[in-house]
Amino acid sequence: MNTNYNEHFLLRAIELANANIANGTGGPFGAVVVKDGVIIAESGNTVTCDNDPTAHAEVNVIRAACKVLGHFQLDGCQLYTSCEPCPMCLGAIYWARPDAVYYAATQKDAAAGGFDDAFIYREINKQGEERTIPFIGKITPEGQQVFKKWLETEHKINY
Numbered sequence: 001m002n003t004n005y006n007e008h009f010l011l012r013a014i015e016l017a018n019a020n021i022a023n024g025t026g027g028p029f030g031a032v033v034v035k036d037g038v039i040i041a042e043s044g045n046t047v048t049c050d051n052d053p054t055a056h057a058e059v060n061v062i063r064a065a066c067k068v069l070g071h072f073q074l075d076g077c078q079l080y081t082s083c084e085p086c087p088m089c090l091g092a093i094y095w096a097r098p099d100a101v102y103y104a105a106t107q108k109d110a111a112a113g114g115f116d117d118a119f120i121y122r123e124i125n126k127q128g129e130e131r132t133i134p135f136i137g138k139i140t141p142e143g144q145q146v147f148k149k150w151l152e153t154e155h156k157i158n159y
Helices: 007-023 057-069 087-096 107-112 118-124 141-152
Strands: 030-035 038-044 077-081 100-103
Touching (some): 007 030
Parallel strands (some): 077 100
Antiparallel strands (some): 030 038
């Protein structure tokens, strides 16, 4: 596991965030993925220009890095991001499994800049029907059968 920090890469993530502000392509966020001391992917936030609420810098850069690597995980990589990741990005990061994540600003800094995701953390801890957007389980045997079928599949790739 490689967790060597290099300020150069964090500064590059910040440059990408500043570029997003300057060119209006998305929010003030940037991220890079590094493997073996080399940037293999970089991205800014493209939520508004792509009309995609999932196009955060971290999600974009994970997608790009995985394409470069030809793999769905970031083994041996580090993620540098201009800000502490939001709950969505945190989930994506855990699924991607980089060796380390470095960030240059906190959730509180983001909230002060108009990007407050504290409500999402509160929502996560609520029961589905108590959330602001109700999550209503309609559990069916067919829906559950999909996972039984997955467990029985010999050609699956675990992740």
